[in-house]
Amino acid sequence: MKSVLVLLLAFAFGHALERGRDYEKDKVCSELAMLGKDDFRSLSLIAYSRKFPRSTFEQVSQLVKEVVSLTEECCAEGADPNCYDTRTSELSMKSCQSDAPFPVHPGTSECCTKEGLERKLCMAALSHQPQEFPTYVEPTNDEICEVFRKDPKGFADQFLYEYSSSYGQAPLPLLVAYTKSYLSMVGSCCTSESPTVCFLKERLQMKQLSLLTTMSNRVCSQYAAYGKEKSKLSHLIKLTQKVPTANLENVLPLAEDLTEILSRCCESTSEDCMARELPEHTIKICQNLSKKNSKFEECCQENTPMNIFMCTYFMPAAEPLQLPAIKLPTNKDLCGQSTTQAMDQYTFELSRRTHVPEVFLSKVLEPTLKTLRECCDTQDSVTCFSTQSPQLKRQLTSYIEKGQEMCADYSENTFTEYKKKLAERLSTKTPNASPAELEDMVDKHSDFASKCCSINSPPLYCSSQIDAEMRDILQS
Secondary structure, eight states, X not given: OHHHHHHHHHHHHHOOTTSOOHHHHHHHHHHHHHHHHHHHHHHHHHHHHHXXXXXXXXXXXXXXXXXXXXXXXXXXXXXXXXXXXXXXXXXXXXHTSTTOOSOOOTTHHHHTTSOHHHHHHHHHXXXXXXXXXXXXXXXXXXXXXXXXXXXXXXXXXXXHHHXXXXXXXXXXXXXXXXXXXXXXXXXXXXXXXXXXXXXXXXXXXXXXXXXXHHHHHHHHHHHHHHHHHHHHHHHHHHHXXXXXXXXXXHHHHHXXXXXXXXXXXXXXXXXXXXXXHHHHHHHHHHHHHTTTOHHHHHXXXXXXXXXXXXXXXXXXXXXXXXXXXXXXXXXXXXXXXXXXXXXXXXXXXXXXXXXXXXXXXXXXXXXXXXHHHHHTTSSOHHHHHHXXXXXXXXXXXXXXXXXXXXXXXXXXXXXXXXXXXXXXXXXXXXXXXXXXXXXXXXXXXXXXXXXXXXXXXXXXXXXXXXXXXXXXXXXX
C-alpha cells in the first residue's frame, strides 16, 4: 500500500495534466500502469473533488472522465508521441467554452485569455477556497446498503466526491486511507449476515482514523486560509484565551509547534505525517498546560492522543483576567531586533484580557501591528508612532467593543437562552420593529453567532460576515 500511495500522491500533487511535458506524461503513464484504471480513476475523483469542492458531482465526474480517457489513450502502446500534448491542449480549450461541463471557477476566463503552455499552467493552478462548513452527512446503515446493493460503483463514486469535497483540506494520504477503509467497510458489512453488528465493529476500529481525518481537515483549513504567520498568531490567541493564567513561555512554543506541524503535514505526501506529529504535539500540550488549568488536566486524562487533541481543540475560552489596560508596542519595541518578540508579547497580553473570539482579534491585530511596523521604515519613526498609536488604539478598542456586542451572551448560554436574550436586546434597541422584522433580525444575528462567536470559527466566512455585521452596527 505504501509504495502505491507514494505514486498515487505524486499524481495528485504534481498532476498538471494540462502541461503536456514529456516528464509529466511519463509520470502519469507509470502511475496508470502501477495503479490500474480503477484506482487511477478513484484517485482522480478524490483529487478533483478536493480541488473543486464547490463543484457539482456531475462537473467533477466529467473532468475525471476526460482525464482518465486522455491518459488511457496517450499511454497506450504505440500512441502518437504528441498525443498527450494534443489532448491536454484540447482539454484546456474545451474548458474555455461557455457550456463546458467542468468545474466552474471565476479565474477560468482570465486563463482563457492566455495561449499555449501559459494557459495550461494557469488552468492547472485553479482551485476553490477551502470548504469551511463540511456538508457531508452520513446516511443510515440501511440507506447505505440499499444504495450500495443497487449500484456499488455509483455509491463509491458519490461517497468519494461528497467526502473529499467536504473534508478536502485534510492531507491527501488521510483522505485516501479513510475513504479506502470506509468503502471496504461498506463492501463487507452490506454483504454480511449481521450488517448492524459489522458496522458497529468496523466503525470502532476506524474511529481514530476518522478523528484524525476530520480534525486535520479543520486545522489545515484554517492554515490554508490564514497562511503560516497568521496561523501562529491565531493559535497563540486561542491558547492564551483558554489558559489566560499561563505565561507566554507556556503557550508560544505550542502555537509555534502546531504551526510548523501544519506547514509540514497539510500538503505532505507522507502517509503518516499527521499521525506521527499530532500525538507528539499533544504530549507538549500536557507538559506545558496541564498544571496551569484544570480543564487541560482533564483533557490530558483522555485515553488516546487524538482524543486529547480534540478535547483541547474544542475547549472554550476561559474568563479573561482583570488586569490593567495594555499599551500598544512602542517605537523602541518594534523597530529594534526584538520585533517578533514584542508582537507576540502584545498579542498574548491583549488576548488574556479580552473576551472576544479569535477571528475578531486576528482580523484586527494583524493590520494594527502591520501599520505600526511600517512606521519603522519612515524617516521619522518616533513621530509616526506618536501619530498612529492613539488612532490605532481607539480603533482597536472600538472594534473589540463591537465584537463583544455582536457575540454578547453567546458563549455563556444555551442556544435557546441566547436567542431569547438576543430578542430582548434587539426589541429594546429597535422598539419600532414589527414582530416579523424582529424575528428576521434574531435569526440573522443568531446564525452569525452560531458560526462566528466560538473559539474555532472559520476565518474566511467569518471575516466577510464580521464586516457586514460591523456595518449594521454602525448604521443602527
